[in-house]
Amino acid sequence: MKTLLSLSAMALLGLTVQAAHAGTGADSYNLVEKGRYLAVVGDCTACHTVPGKAPFSGGVAIETPFGKLVGANITPDPDTGLGHWTFDDFQKVMSEGHSKGGKRLYGAMPFTAYTKVRKEDNLALWAYLQTIEPVNNPVETNQLPFPFNVRTSLIGWNMLNFTPGEFTPNAEKTPQWNRGAYLVEGLGHCGTCHTPKNLIGGDKNDQFLAGSNLQGWIAPDITANAHSGIGQWSNEEIVEYLKTGANRFDIASGPMAEAVENSTQHWTDEDLMAVAVYLKDGQPAAAAPQPVAADTPAMVAGKAIYADRCSACHVPNGEGVKNLFPKLAAAPLVNSTDPTSLIRVVLAGSRAGGTEAAPTGPAMPSFAWNLSDDNIADVLTYVRNTWGNAAPAVSVGEVSDLRGDLHP
């Protein structure tokens, strides 16, 4: 019976792939290659491959504010993967967030973005996924506590947070802009991390890409806002950052380091430039807030701590060293209203990702053991309000709260 089922699934698959090729006469090489690239663009591996384990065999735990979800096995294994799936099953996941059999998926599978992916691209992705080595690896994807583990709750969630439908190009913009929009809003799913979330974890779409707090990190504002966003970055500098993990402003660390290592460094230069053109377009530059006055006690103490503990790497004027030590002056993360990431890297340290172009993977050490909460609040207040930066002062309470969460 099992064999029969598999055979029929294979037959269906054969039909589907053939349909995709109807009229071209080509073999599947080009389609699979396209799918492989798109799988990299979508960074499927981030949630579906445990480092060191077989590709796409699932098992990566994703911490959400509601509990733990685990990336599924998406290899063609008939028992524990997608072996019995058809392309239509896959298309439903991408476009509607419905798994095979109509089961609703949680938003950790970013179908709210993937719904924008064109069907022809999903066909390529699916063709590629069929070429993956099948791996028998059972994964319990839903490990949420009650009541979040009850999938019927997702009906309401989808009504509030999900607008299905393929990407529709903006006829007033260039093809390059539209390609960028398609990648950022769709398969690239940038908003999954960078768009602020509402109370039930849905995107606040009116603040698209304006920065969000997740897993104790800030995914910073990546809009064209010149103060808190990347308005001061040139298109080339955005491309350089996504290609190498570093540019003169910043070095990717935390979840973004993984995104660069697994995904964006492998994007084509044309796609990265399209992303840059799209990100830089249209956002009005917000008026920068007033910095905290340099003579307040926190700023005076912070200046001394910075000279002693920070300036050796980030250099006295906050300019940093390209590819090694991030620039603090005019950095979106530093000017972000929410100082979570800054507090986190000082308390727990952080390691940048290594890429072909910048292989070192330098690290920020933890200062939890020899800077007090007061010290950290002062030095971060100083960093956030010097060299042209301006952002709210960091309170001792914010530092001690995160210290309690992190146990650094």
Next chain:
Amino acid sequence: MAKKLPSTDVVVVGLGWAGSIIANELADTGLNVIGFERGPWRDTATDFNLASATDELRYNRRQELMLRTKQNTCTMRNKESETALPMRVWGSFHPGNGTGGAGNHWAGITFRFQPTEFRLHSYLTERYGKELPAELTLQDWGTTWEEMEPHYDAFERLAGVSGKAGNLNGTIVEGGNPFEGARSKEYPNPPTAQTYAPTLFAEAAKNLGYKPFPVPSALASRAYTNQLGVTMGPCTFCGFCTNYGCGNYSKASAIVNVLPALIRKPNFTAKTNSEVLKVTMDSTGTRATGIIYVDSSGQEWEQPAEIVVVAAFIFENVRLMLLSGVGEPYNPITNTGTTGRNYAYQTANSVKMFFNDKNFNPYIGGGAIGMGIDEFNNDNFDHSGLGFVGGGSTRVTPIGAAPIDSRPTPPGTPAWGAKWKKATVDNYLSTMSIGCEASSYSTRNNYLSLDPNYKDPHGRPLLRITFDFPENDLKMAQYVTNKVVEIAKTMNPREMVPAPRKGPWANTSYQSSHIVGGFIMGADPKNSSVNKHLQVWGVPNLFVVGSSAFPQNPGYNPTGTVGALAFKAADAIKRLYLQRPGEMISV
């Protein structure tokens, strides 16, 4: 019994400077390369975390980066008639361990040797004839300056060396070292800034007519990205340098400058905590078949390979050759054999100066931040009638005066108590020292061999060092120290303490980790072990690379030449050996 693994193209023993460079160059040709390292994987971000890297107790007193003598050590004696005893703590020198090797804790001073060094025996014989001291067994290297120069340049670019050319394509350049060989390119980075003591020394030297120059430094003077795409940060003069790993990516090392790029290559594998026990040979003894190593669980493995490159620290290079039966062991009585021959060291001299009216802020510094002169080095001065040859690099390089070990007190100060404390306070800021890192010339009686009595945990004999300072070098030490005293006097210190190197050689205090020879390069298989391509005579697929190849040691630090030899060997393998595997030179 060793379990046999599938064969690979290349094994490289040791992942310090030499091994990492060769592994990287050969991996670039597409060969599958496995690098073996007896110590751990070391990485700046995890091992030399900036918040804890500046720990004098941990790194200087307790020598965290050095090989544990329980894992492997040497035995030592001064002469043939003595029974050697094992070094149970490191004193005279500091062998490193782990990826990066001794190139993690080095000072960063990166001289090139001079053109005459590579034909030293011929050159000195031509100049001094019968005057040359009979005890010396100096030799030519079998190579030339012209052959070495491109590889020096490659290493300087890899390590981001900061300095000032003194001889650019034959034109003497003001401000550089006029005694250096003609270089094809300027240093990749400008000299570092100087602190007060080197500045004062350079002024005094200049007033006496000498030509001071910035010491060539592998501590980067500015942010620098090398040919492998790896970035160094500018040196901060933090003062925790020699004996420490660098937390700022400023001090060049294999772990900063090579391994981040190398480890990404899919055809390179690093096996750490894996100690190579021997090189395996075929029944004819003319072909290396691979290596045997032991992992941290005690399991022995045989790794067959087409090419074997041995690039460990000098002691282990020579011991592996003796243990593997490569070459005939050197015998000083009969003056036969080559393995273990021409072992030499470095002759370290200094003059300490106490001032009343100076503040040197000595805690600011780095291992290679300083100014030097070369008028008394090697054969840069006429030795006629002096009764010795050789000389030293004279320089002031304050490495940073850390709180535990930097207690510069004048002679007569008690070793503890209130007077000692007061003398420390009085002198800490106002003391400086001029060093003279001088040559060490080989003799018939200084050599390396397997110890008959002491063994390592795997039951293999330890390496035995038989060494004492030759008469030639002791005379030289006194002479150059007197010259340094003349300079020091013009700086008007309150008090001076000249310390020319005296015999006998002992393990009681640190002198230098510049240890050379034992498996030397040359043009004749009768008195050398490797040819100018670092290829073992008679075993064409075996290469032994490192300071073990130096026939003697000039008055310079060795790392620049170790790096150049690594590039030289890799170049020969790529350009010649891979095209036509076999002896690249036939005699």
